[in-house]
Amino acid sequence: MSTATQETEPVTPAPLQSFTVTLIIRRYDPEVDQEPHWQDFDVELFPTDRILDALHKIKWEQDGSLTFRRSCAHGVCGSDAMRINGRNRLACKTLIKDLDVTKPIYVEAIKGLPLEKDLIVNMDPFFESYREVQPFLQAHHEPEPGRERLQSPTDRERFDDTTKCILCAACTSSCPVFWTDGQYFGPAAIVNAHRFIFDSRDDEAQVRLDILNDKEGVWRCRTTFNCTEACPRGIQITQAIAEVKQAVITGRVR
Amino acid sequence: MTDQTVASESTVVDGVHYHEFDIVIVGAGGAGMRAAIEAGPGAKTAVISKLYPTRSHTGAAQGGMAAALANVEEDNWEWHTFDTVKGGDYLVDQDSAEILAREAIDAVIDLENMGLPFNRTPEGKIDQRRFGGHTRDHGKAPVRRACYAADRTGHMILQTLFQNCVKLGINFFNEYYALDLIMTEVGGQRRPAGVVALELATGELHVFHSKAVIFATGGFGKIYKTTSNAHTLTGDGVGIIWRKRLPLEDIEFFQFHPTGLAGLGILLTEGARGEGAILRNASGERFMERYAPTIKDLAPRDIVARCMVQEVREGRGAGPNKDYVLLDCTHLGAEVLETKLPDITEFARTYLGIDPVTEPVPVMPTAHYAMGGIPTNNNAEVLLDNDTVVPGLYAAGECACVSVHGSNRLGTNSLLDINVFGKRAGNNAIEFVKSAELPPLPEDPAADVRNMVESLRASTGTERVADIRRALQETMDTNAQVFRTEETLTQVSADIHALRQRYANVGVQDKGKRFNTDLLEAVELGFLLDIAEVVVYAARNRKESRGGHMREDFPKRDDENYLKHTMAYLTGDPHSADPSDHIKLDWKPVRITNYQPMERKY
Ligand SMILES: Cc1cc2nc3c(=O)[nH]c(=O)nc-3n(C[C@H](O)[C@H](O)[C@H](O)COP(=O)(O)OP(=O)(O)OC[C@H]3O[C@@H](n4cnc5c(N)ncnc54)[C@H](O)[C@@H]3O)c2cc1C
Ligand code: SF4
Ligand code: FES
Numbered sequence: 001m002s003t004a005t006q007e008t009e010p011v012t013p014a015p016l017q018s019f020t021v022t023l024i025i026r027r028y029d030p031e032v033d034q035e036p037h038w039q040d041f042d043v044e045l046f047p048t049d050r051i052l053d054a055l056h057k058i059k060w061e062q063d064g065s066l067t068f069r070r071s072c073a074h075g076v077c078g079s080d081a082m083r084i085n086g087r088n089r090l091a092c093k094t095l096i097k098d099l100d101v102t103k104p105i106y107v108e109a110i111k112g113l114p115l116e117k118d119l120i121v122n123m124d125p126f127f128e129s130y131r132e133v134q135p136f137l138q139a140h141h142e143p144e145p146g147r148e149r150l151q152s153p154t155d156r157e158r159f160d161d162t163t164k165c166i167l168c169a170a171c172t173s174s175c176p177v178f179w180t181d182g183q184y185f186g187p188a189a190i191v192n193a194h195r196f197i198f199d200s201r202d203d204e205a206q207v208r209l210d211i212l213n214d215k216e217g218v219w220r221c222r223t224t225f226n227c228t229e230a231c232p233r234g235i236q237i238t239q240a241i242a243e244v245k246q247a248v249i250t251g252r253v254r
Numbered sequence: 255m256t257d258q259t260v261a262s263e264s265t266v267v268d269g270v271h272y273h274e275f276d277i278v279i280v281g282a283g284g285a286g287m288r289a290a291i292e293a294g295p296g297a298k299t300a301v302i303s304k305l306y307p308t309r310s311h312t313g314a315a316q317g318g319m320a321a322a323l324a325n326v327e328e329d330n331w332e333w334h335t336f337d338t339v340k341g342g343d344y345l346v347d348q349d350s351a352e353i354l355a356r357e358a359i360d361a362v363i364d365l366e367n368m369g370l371p372f373n374r375t376p377e378g379k380i381d382q383r384r385f386g387g388h389t390r391d392h393g394k395a396p397v398r399r400a401c402y403a404a405d406r407t408g409h410m411i412l413q414t415l416f417q418n419c420v421k422l423g424i425n426f427f428n429e430y431y432a433l434d435l436i437m438t439e440v441g442g443q444r445r446p447a448g449v450v451a452l453e454l455a456t457g458e459l460h461v462f463h464s465k466a467v468i469f470a471t472g473g474f475g476k477i478y479k480t481t482s483n484a485h486t487l488t489g490d491g492v493g494i495i496w497r498k499r500l501p502l503e504d505i506e507f508f509q510f511h512p513t514g515l516a517g518l519g520i521l522l523t524e525g526a527r528g529e530g531a532i533l534r535n536a537s538g539e540r541f542m543e544r545y546a547p548t549i550k551d552l553a554p555r556d557i558v559a560r561c562m563v564q565e566v567r568e569g570r571g572a573g574p575n576k577d578y579v580l581l582d583c584t585h586l587g588a589e590v591l592e593t594k595l596p597d598i599t600e601f602a603r604t605y606l607g608i609d610p611v612t613e614p615v616p617v618m619p620t621a622h623y624a625m626g627g628i629p630t631n632n633n634a635e636v637l638l639d640n641d642t643v644v645p646g647l648y649a650a651g652e653c654a655c656v657s658v659h660g661s662n663r664l665g666t667n668s669l670l671d672i673n674v675f676g677k678r679a680g681n682n683a684i685e686f687v688k689s690a691e692l693p694p695l696p697e698d699p700a701a702d703v704r705n706m707v708e709s710l711r712a713s714t715g716t717e718r719v720a721d722i723r724r725a726l727q728e729t730m731d732t733n734a735q736v737f738r739t740e741e742t743l744t745q746v747s748a749d750i751h752a753l754r755q756r757y758a759n760v761g762v763q764d765k766g767k768r769f770n771t772d773l774l775e776a777v778e779l780g781f782l783l784d785i786a787e788v789v790v791y792a793a794r795n796r797k798e799s800r801g802g803h804m805r806e807d808f809p810k811r812d813d814e815n816y817l818k819h820t821m822a823y824l825t826g827d828p829h830s831a832d833p834s835d836h837i838k839l840d841w842k843p844v845r846i847t848n849y850q851p852m853e854r855k856y
Contacts (some may be wrong), residue, residue, distance in 0.1 A: 004752040031766045048605075060720030064763030064772035069309075071484040074520045074601060077309040092605060116455065117769040123306065136417040137369030146359075150378035156371060163371050163403075163410065166307050199371070239545065 021045050023054055027118055029065070036115065040104070042121035048099035051084055051107065054107050055091060068119035073100035075232055078168030079084045082119050083108045086172040088230040112182065126169045129185045133193035133211055138204040155200035162195040162240050164233040166220075171227035171237055183216045187227035188235045190218060194240040197253055213248045221245075264460070270700045271453075271460040275300045275425075276687040278449050280432045280491060283310035284408070285651025285679070286470035287415035287424075292680025293468075294424045297687050300462055302427040304486065305718065307416050311472055312672065315408020317525035318385060318400030319365075319673070320666035321358035325379045326398045331355040333391060334399065336849060338667060341387040341554045342625075342660020343801035343811065344851040345504065345819065345844055350632050352847070354658045354667065354674055357465045361673040362401050370414040372403050373594075383594075384528040387664040393856070396528075396552050399815045401668045405523050405597045407559040410671045411669060417496060417618065427462075428632055431774055433703045434787035435494050435647075436663060438693050439694040446647045447693040450703045452558050454774070457767030459700045459707075466646040466683040468636040468638075469495065469628060473652040476778075477786045478621035478735070479727035482514055482521035486778075488663065491653045493781030496788065497828070500638055500819045503655040503842065504626035505785070506792035507802045509663055510736050514620025516578035517753075518605055522617060522743050523600045524665045526553045529594055531583040533562065534614060535570040546856040548675040553856045556662040556802045559619040566618075569761045578612035583673065587611075619736055623663055625802060627793075628657040629821065629842075634679035640821065640842045646686055646693075650679040657819065660844075661801025710776050715761035719776045722753050726779075734790055743794045749785050751831055757783055758829070786829065791833045792820045813851050818843055 024057050028036035052070055058132045059066045068091070069079040074189050075093040084094055085106050097106055114122035143149040165188065172186030193212055197205040212218045218241055227237040247253050264271045277293045279286045282303035293299045303310070322329040322594025333354035340344045366372060366380060373381040382398040390397040403410040415538045419426070434450040448463040471491025496502055512533070513522040527533070533551050535541050546553035546559045553561075562579050571577050583591060591599045595610075602608050602615045628649040630636055634656075635643040651672040658671055726749075733746035757780065764772035798812035799805050819842040826836030 025287075029766065030768055046484075059772070060718065063717075065766070067764075067769050067771050071305055071309050071486045072311065072314050074314075074605070075315050076597070077311070077484065079305070079309050120769055127306075131420055134421075136421040139367075140368075143367060146363060148363055148372075148380050148782070150379050153374045153376065155378075156374045159371070163408070163413070165413075166313070166409070167306075196369075199369070201369070236782055250750060 022104040052091040078166035081170040129189040159198040174230040281470035284312035285676035288676030289680035313412040316523035318402035319669035341664040347845040349845040404493035469649040480519040481621035488778035503629035507625035510619035510624040511622035516616035519620040582614040715759040751810035
């Protein structure tokens with residue numbers, strides 16, 4: 001490992017060409033508009049630019065009133081889930097080169113949550129469902145004072161996938177059941193319940209299973225897989241929901 | 255967008271909402287939420303945050319959190335203290351560093367007990383890995399001290415703290431932008447009486463009247479163009495404190511993390527090198543062997559970043575323009591990359607189209623961390639000079655300067671800092687409010703914010719926020735980055751002055767009230783300009799090289815003249831042309847306990 005030199009191919013990316021892309025964005029200003037409407041913008045972009053860069057270019061160079069949420073710009077904060085060409089994605093993780101730029105790119109707010117302005121929706125109902133599944137560790141056995149609770153790597157691995165959630169709502173707002181029944185907990189809440197139900201340190205799995213056995217719980221899921229396809233963190237959501245269903249039936253989590 | 259019922263108890267006077275709390279915490283990142291977990295159960299507490307808590311940039315932290323648990327090899331907190339002091343190039347207050355290292359152990363255990371899913375050893379204990387500058391027995395060899403959860407340690411900390419806030423029913427005011435601190439005088443002492451915030455959803459102003467205020471607003475990496483920081487890290491809290499004419503400490507020290515994705519600044523954790531990744535120049539040479547023969551690629555960040563820039567300057571950079579070096583992870587194997595470094599593997603694939611399993615990744619230093627900030631003592635109490643506290647005012651996390659990081663923070667010591675000093679801030683605020691009265695509010699406490707916001711909204715100015723910001727970031731990258739000289743600093747100083755004049759003529763296009771992010775970007779730019787001005791002014795004044803501050807015209811550390819903290823004060827009209835008209839620089843001694851300054855070799 002400590003060899004001083006090694007042959008490495010110099011990386012020589014081809015020089016990048018910029019080109020004009022048309023974005024068609026669903027606009028809504030609650031202080032002016034009765035109804036949302038579509039608006040076109042032409043933007044000069046590089047293939048490696050993200051949709052977030054395109055939105056920034058519009059906001060910063062053409063129309064300052066274009067409104068959207070963003071923070072980290074690399075897919076870890078969950079601010080900028082939106083519908084891009086009809087699919088829920090994070091604007092900051094969607095590169096222009098991965099879209100068909102011979103056609104306009106359609107961008108609109110995620111569905112199923114109240115529209116506030118342009119690409120911003122009210123996230124409160126989403127976070128309320130999250131809170132309802134008791135998304136926090138409830139362990140009744142005390143660890144040794146000043147020490148960690150022990151957990152084997154295998155037990156830790158059991159719920160690894162669902163710890164990755166960034167609460168972006170891409171999954172829940174792509175779910176047809178959620179669109180028609182806003183009371184449904186939705187995939188994100190179930191993912192966050194799963195994260196604790198299958199954590200060997202937690203003692204209240206049954207409480208969460210009871211909550212999710214409710215009529216607005218896991219049984220609403222019709223396994224359409226939209227959520228799994230939408231998840232920017234690659235979480236196997238449909239599988240997590242299936243595991244929760246299984247645990248509701250058997251009462252066993254381990 | 256408030257979470258709890260108590261949040262709606264407010265009165266409205268002249269369109270301004272008034273709330274009353276014991277403690278108001280500004281910021282819901284790691285430091286703010288750790289404080290809330292202490293404060294919430296014992297006092298009426300509000301957390302106001304411009305982002306939903308889980309969007310805070312603590313969630314972007316990757317590599318780990320330091321604590322000498324000695325779970326995988328011999329270690330102790332005294333070694334950790336020494337490494338922190340040496341890593342900070344002896345500008346660290348050593349009693350504070352000792353607190354950091356000693357309380358680290360409980361801080362990690364607290365998080366585990368709250369539910370944080372750390373990676374585990376075969377025996378089920380918290381696993382640990384190597385990180386830059388952390389060594390066994392005072393520099394003998396790298397030590398495994400960083401507790402981690404894959405390369406998502408910050409994400410897990412942020413989630414775990416949020417989960418526990420949910421459990422405790424903490425009152426959050428999400429998407430509320432704090433824009434002013436209300437200061438008043440009680441018995442001849444300056445004290446905070448609350449905070450003025452703008453609610454993003456409505457554009458309305460809120461006065462949070464309180465006995466104590468905790469600032470936990472994070473960093474200000476957006477003064478630079480190439481940065482690992484989020485768009486929202488605009489230093490609002492630091493800027494608010496500055497405008498209140500409270501001092502800022504060691505503000506010239508900014509950390510450039512060696513491994514940002516070239517051209518983008520997105521971070522690849524030092525944990526990669528902790529797992530064995532190697533930096534190479536164009537010819538494939540492992541150049542760090544030349545600069546830091548003992549710990550090589552795991553030398554502290556300031557050193558590695560300078561070496562990288564040096565390689566590029568001397569023509570050994572890789573790529574068509576020879577303007578970056580390579581982070582080689584190929585020998586780690588797919589298994590290690592996928593299990594211990596999955597996120598950064600994906601970043602390289604997504605954003606550069608490069609697979610670290612088979613190809614080395616182009617990297618260059620990226621503006622990462624503010625060592626300086628709001629001066630506090632070890633109780634997280636804010637100072638108004640070298641030692642007088644402002645009763646009831648606290649700061650913790652990246653916005654604060656205790657100082658545990660001195661002139662260069664060690665990797666994994668910030669996630670530690672936010673937990674140790676966030677907890678201290680919460681606990682001390684609780685003690686304070688037990689006996690403190692609610693100070694009276696001045697008349698129309700929202701007046702200043704209303705004037706600022708309304709004049710921006712009404713402005714017919716022709717300057718664009720984005721143009722000024724870009725120009726600021728570019729000149730900061732060119733002139734006040736890894737290497738600085740009198741000449742570059744003079745240039746950037748002139749540039750900032752011109753940009754501040756242009757800012758007076760800034761316009762916003764969105765004239766609405768609701769979700770007016772256009773207007774808020776203009777406000778944030780105002781903070782960036784204020785902070786950049788004082789960063790550069792303090793950097794010109796420190797004619798030596800220490801930690802993150804490298805002056806090519808004064809390449810040596812000069813303990814005789816500069817082994818002391820900078821204290822900067824706003825004293826005059828902030829809009830005057832010459833910073834010397836309105837910024838006064840002073841010094842504060844470094845507290846040295848056990849470790850006499852030595853030459854820093856690795
Ligand atoms: C990419 C990256 C990786 C890192 N990796 C590591 C690591 O592995 N180990 C380590 O120790 N450190 C790491 N760091 C550093 C560390 O993550 C940060 O220093 C630390 O998380 C800062 O926490 P904080 O609570 O102070 O601020 P933040 O988490 O940034 O939170 C700031 C909060 O303040 C709020 N806020 C800001 N302005 C306002 C306002 N005007 N009104 C209301 N609210 C406001 C925001 O909404 C947010 O909630 C990393 C940093 C980055 C950028
Ligand atoms: S499960 Fe995936 S899509 Fe759903 S909220 Fe979490 S990260 Fe977003
Ligand atoms: S901006 Fe953070 S996830 Fe896209």
